[in-house]
Amino acid sequence: MVPVVDNLGMRAADRHTIEELGLPSLVLMEQAAAAVNAAVEERCESTDLVVVLCGRGNNGGDGLAMARQRHASGGLVEAVLVADPGELSQDAAVQWELAGRFGVPRRVLTEEGLPALEELLTKAAVVVDALYGTGLDRALSGLPAQVVELINTVEGEVVAVDIPSGLSGNSGVLLGPAVEADLTVTFGALKWVHVLSPAALCCGDVVVADIGIPQAAVEKVASGFVLEDQDVADFLPHRAPDAHKGHFGHLLLVAGRRGRAGAAALAAKAGVRGGAGLVTVATAVDAVSPIQAQVPEAMVDPLPTGEDGSVSGEGIEESLGKATAVAVGPGLGLGEGPRRLLSRILELWSGPLVLDADALTLLAGQLEKLKGRTAPTVLTPHPGELARLLGVTSAQVQEDRPAWARKAAELCGGTVVLKGFHTLVAEAEGPLWINPTGSPGLASGGAGDVLTGLIGSFLAQGLPAKQAAALGVFLHGRAAELAGKRFPGAVPASVVARMIPRAEAELRELVW
Ligand SMILES: NC(=O)C1=CN([C@@H]2O[C@H](COP(=O)(O)OP(=O)(O)OC[C@H]3O[C@@H](n4cnc5c(N)ncnc54)[C@H](O)[C@@H]3O)[C@@H](O)[C@H]2O)[C@@H](O)CC1
Ligand SMILES: [K+]
Structure with missing residues (x-):
């Protein structure tokens, strides 16, 4: 570093x-x-x-x-x-x-x-x-x-x-x-x-x-420390020759609603490509078929769904029962149903957790709700989401990204991934980590969903929060750089997800 x-x-x-x-x-x-x-x-x-x-x-x-x-x-x-x-x-x-x-x-x-x-x-x-x-x-x-x-x-x-x-x-x-x-x-x-x-x-x-x-x-x-290839290579989960899928955890993604199945599918693809043994998406009824069509490797649990096409807030217990890590947010929606579901998950789930997108917006001004959690908790806000969480403006966040990322980490007791140019990984204590990978091509819809799935995948495989976050942002950025060779403008998020194994293969070469 x-x-x-x-x-x-x-x-x-x-x-x-x-x-x-x-x-x-x-x-x-x-x-x-x-x-x-x-x-x-x-x-x-x-x-x-x-x-x-x-x-x-x-x-x-x-x-x-x-x-x-x-x-x-x-x-x-x-x-x-x-x-x-x-x-x-x-x-x-x-x-x-x-x-x-x-x-x-x-x-x-x-x-x-x-x-x-x-x-x-x-x-x-x-x-x-x-x-x-x-x-x-x-x-x-x-x-x-x-x-x-x-x-x-x-x-x-x-x-x-x-x-x-x-x-x-x-x-x-x-x-x-x-x-x-x-x-x-x-x-x-x-x-x-x-x-x-x-x-x-x-x-x-x-x-x-x-x-x-x-x-x-x-x-x-x-x-702070800028992450280097070798640092993150050392975080990669070990894959023993006699391993079976049970060794690599079970990621539960709580994501998607009518018209937003894509966000959940992208996160699920990244969850699979990040190496989780099993990936389940718990989602609103109308999102089930599109997710299954796009990510055949994932299982899909339909949740009770409201008239607005988003989850109505009940029925998550069974899905939680099989998970080793949970990621909540992409495409979930901001209505009463998603709000109830998030509260329910925070109440019932004491294992590793990633919160992103709509889950962060639903938590605006209530970061301290996470303070009691003892398992790894990773938040992946962009500057606007962090600003809403803290009750300040995005301009304020951008003026001092390290300080605001740290502040949020102190308030929630978790690990904060502040996205943007040189994404930061902050915890209440210890130096910040700075991710050097990535490209302007990542500034496109769906890129954040891929990151959520990837970090969730590493948490499911048992990585500590800061390492899972660092490995996630590094590989995500490297995958975008690789994709950028063929997509000089915006890189479609599905292509970023597709490039994850290649980015990982480069890193694996550094591991003895
Ligand atoms: N301390 C050391 O041992 C070393 C210092 N080094 C060099 O020393 C630099 C730091 O030196 P200094 O602390 O003398 O600082 P600077 O050389 O950056 O300048 C400081 C001076 O500029 C004035 N000043 C500050 N802002 C101003 C502004 N907006 N308009 C007009 N004047 C302004 C200050 O009052 C002060 O007199 C480092 O950046 C590095 O280049 C290197 O020589 C390596 C070793
Ligand atoms: K100078």
């Missing part, structure tokens, strides 16, 4: 390395500069002009050191200080002084110098953005903001040092003007800005450079 830190965490790891372990900050800076210089050298010849824009803090110091290194090795470079030389941080002041002594071409930018800078930037093969890093604490304005606007018009490649200037290391929010980089070279660990949208989209490719901060120090302060 790849650790993700916030600004405070990074500062703590820096401080530990410098003050307790005694590695001088200028050594870290030199290593940071070398990593940026190496990335720049990969992108241009030594005869190509590189313009390095430097701010007043240590991010600017990194830039000045990088400019000196390039100049010393014979590369063409010019450093532009977007600050008063008298107000530089201690280490940046050292770098400014060194740049002077090494003869690095350098200038101090003033308002009047903007046209000349614009001219200089047109000649640059690479522009290095070393204006602000983790120390940025408000939106950019004035001269730095104007420089950022200029950087975003250049033809050359833009390499950001640590964080594209204008963005906060802690968040995915666009505070104001921000550099749009082709590459970001960050140090020691990923910051939240590199993984949360929309800010992450300003980072371009992201490289984490080792500058001497011990990995153990970083992991200690990490508030």
Whole structure:
């Protein structure tokens, strides 16, 4: 897993390395500069002009050191200080002084110098953005903001040092003007800005450079981890050669109504493909035949049905009796019948549970109803559903996805899967997990139903909640990526479901 830190965490790891372990900050800076210089050298010849824009803090110091290194090795470079030389941080002041002594071409930018800078930037093969890093604490304005606007018009490649200037290391929010980089070279660990949208989209490719901060120090302060193939491969349920279907559990999907059999069928397909030994769908009468026609592997239990074509709320006992995990929600409906049925399930069912779609809407504002559950409980909201659960707006959720996902997990005591770009898996305690797989093609009807069936399938097979959720979102995203090779636009959810075994096969190759 790849650790993700916030600004405070990074500062703590820096401080530990410098003050307790005694590695001088200028050594870290030199290593940071070398990593940026190496990335720049990969992108241009030594005869190509590189313009390095430097701010007043240590991010600017990194830039000045990088400019000196390039100049010393014979590369063409010019450093532009977007600050008063008298107000530089201690280490940046050292770098400014060194740049002077090494003869690095350098200038101090003033308002009047903007046209000349614009001219200089047109000649640059690479522009290095070393204006602000983790120390940025408000939106950019004035001269730095104007420089950022200029950087975003250049033809050359833009390499950001640590964080594209204008963005906060802690968040995915666009505070104001921000550099749009082709590459970001960050140090020691990923910051939240590199993984949360929309800010992450300003980072371009992201490289984490080792500058001497011990990995153990970083992991200690990490508030999130990006899942890697090997991590989730290790979660895959073991399939012994002498296994029979009884070993892989029985998933009960409570889903579908008249006109919404498709949602239940998609979840059931994913349940089967995820490896559950048996899958039963308990559904409204009118949905029975379509589900059976589409998913012959699944059993279907018809439930008492109301005039509106959705379940009327009774008769779930027998279906629950054979389940090892239950998933409720896709296509279920929002009327009194589905509401009664959900209450009944929460009352009777004490085993592993997934709640999605309509089940989440029916639970709006009542997350604490789940608090008493001791078995794995996974909620799979998109931002709108999470907002309704918490009584806030989707915009608020999107502004701080990690915090709201965590808040919901605290309120319900379960595992919250907040869907979207880089889906998050949150529990009340412990670091968040960030899913790197997926594609914009998943933004299509039915994709969520597939995910519900998949996570339910892994719960039925006995996985703990956080692992079932992580394996589900990872495989679901990978399946969509595979499907995207043939469906460049929206990927039909049934194709995502079809690709699950192929995605799983890739992961199984990593398991001994
Ligand atoms: N601490 C360390 O040991 C290391 C730090 N490194 C670099 O240092 C950076 C952090 O350095 P700093 O903490 O000095 O922070 P920055 O270089 O990001 O800048 C902080 C300065 O900018 C000012 N400022 C903040 N927001 C502003 C705004 N919107 N408009 C105008 N001025 C603003 C602050 O008051 C402060 O003076 C990292 O991103 C990284 O690039 C690296 O050299 C590696 C080692
Ligand atoms: K920067």
